[in-house]
Amino acid sequence: MKVLHLITSITMGGAQDNTLLTLEKHNSSYEVHLASNPNGFWQERAQKAADVFHPLPNLVNPLSPLQDIATLIEIVRLLQQEKFDLLHTHSSKAGILGRWAGKIVGIPVVHTIHGFPFHDFMPKWKRQFYINIERSARSFTDFFITVSELNRQEAAKLNILNLDNSQTVYSGIDFAKLDRPSNLQHTRHTLKIPEAWQTISIVGRLDEQKAPNFLIDAFAKVLENHPNTLLLLVGDGKLLNSLKSQVQQLGIADKVRFLGSREDVPEILKVSDVFALSSLWEGLGRAMTEAMLIGKPVVVPNIYGIPEIVHHNETGLLFPAKNIEQLAQHLNYLLQHPEERERLGNNARQLTRQLFDANLMVQQIEAIYDRVLADIKKKR
Structure with a gap:
């Protein structure tokens, strides 16, 4: 199976560690690619973990309309050129742009919600804005992974995901x-x-x-x-x-x-x-x-x-x-x-x-990949 993991950055952080650990422990039969902004504390680790690393220098936080459009075009081209079996997106910015690109190209997409881009301490209009953006990509997502069940239930209440195509997979640690x-x-x-x-x-x-x-x-x-x-x-x-x-x-x-x-x-x-x-x-x-x-x-x-x-x-x-x-x-x-x-x-x-065993986490993720691809095959 040829899989692309897409994450916004490779700075030191929980979502990044989770993603890189998944790459490092994937089944040896997988061809694993990683795309991200190339700058960050874990740059060397990222390049070692992936069979192929694809730099996306325009993929940045926070919102940046011109760079976001450029990144979307870059992701679409990458998906078209490499013909991946599945795209796995991580984090909010990469999750939105990646899922939109996946819809354009027609590739199965799994998205992990490592945390929400909104919170109760920001202005209500801004919080709702981010919720609406997340909702916009819901129909482009074949399966959702959350790192806690409370997050999964909250996301379902906010209409960010559906419970029937989502699962909690605790963020494994080595x-x-x-x-x-x-x-x-x-x-x-x-x-x-x-x-x-x-x-x-x-x-x-x-x-x-x-x-x-x-x-x-x-x-x-x-x-x-x-x-x-x-x-x-x-x-x-x-x-x-x-x-x-x-x-x-x-x-x-x-x-x-x-x-x-x-x-x-x-x-x-x-x-x-x-x-x-x-x-x-x-x-x-x-x-x-x-x-x-x-x-x-x-x-x-x-x-x-x-x-x-x-x-x-x-x-x-x-x-x-x-x-x-x-x-x-x-x-x-x-x-x-x-x-x-x-x-x-x-x-x-x-x-x-x-x-929180990392090996169990990767086994659960790979089982989700198999389920997604099998479901798509049945529909064809």
């Missing part, structure tokens, strides 16, 4: 990467974590979606009770400079580490006492899932797919998005109670190890 031997003392030394200090970590893009500014505000409150604590921020993004200004203004710059994008995320999670997120919207939260797989307690917002696996006071602690006070309270509680960190972390590990 356990071998998480379980590799680690010298945690070396990691602490490299990160300059003082002896006996506690650490809170966040992994993700430094942007409006992840909203790390709320976590920084909460962390400033945590330091009032736990001064010997560090906050580790892993990731890059356009908010970097404003976040650095924020910690300076709060007078906590010596307690916050901006670590950038890194390949040693599992090691950083292992030396962390608590993992936290302050996102405004998420599909599910891949870095959060990795922390849970490692057995770390998580403090995360009660949004979208997150409560599907973070059950409050069982596998983690939840708080309302933007609620800095409750986020700080949960962090204080876990720093104060190591036995609770251990209990929640163990429960989280037990649950997620059953659901």
Whole structure:
């Protein structure tokens, strides 16, 4: 089978990791191509994972009418030239343009919703605009994959997908990467974590979606009770400079580490006492899932797919998005109670190890491909 995976970017992120891991673990009988904007942290990984990599330099975020039209033309030409058996689109921009191109060419399309491009904190007109765009591509999609069942049900309510041609496939993670031997003392030394200090970590893009500014505000409150604590921020993004200004203004710059994008995320999670997120919207939260797989307690917002696996006071602690006070309270509680960190972390590990195996994810995706192609063959 000849398959093209199409994603907007290959920057470090959950959707990108999911897509690249799928490419890396596809059945050897597959001829797997990848098309994306060629610039990003995982450029080398993307080129190794795909049998053929097709750069789409005009595929960018956010909306850019001239570049979007150019990209649509490029995708149509690519589909016509390569004659793929199936197109698998990922993320919102690539998902829309790819599905429109698939309709023009007449190729079966599977689309994965890694997260919604809209959220409750944007203006209502803008939210509805994005919902309408997603609806426009629904009839061009042979099958939908969501990374959580809550997302699938929400998408169905919004008429973005139909339940009868959709399925939840949890975003698999490579356990071998998480379980590799680690010298945690070396990691602490490299990160300059003082002896006996506690650490809170966040992994993700430094942007409006992840909203790390709320976590920084909460962390400033945590330091009032736990001064010997560090906050580790892993990731890059356009908010970097404003976040650095924020910690300076709060007078906590010596307690916050901006670590950038890194390949040693599992090691950083292992030396962390608590993992936290302050996102405004998420599909599910891949870095959060990795922390849970490692057995770390998580403090995360009660949004979208997150409560599907973070059950409050069982596998983690939840708080309302933007609620800095409750986020700080949960962090204080876990720093104060190591036995609770251990209990929640163990429960989280037990649950997620059953659901997020990468090999199972790829098997489920390939079964969907077979089903889509078989259904189309029956109709002919």
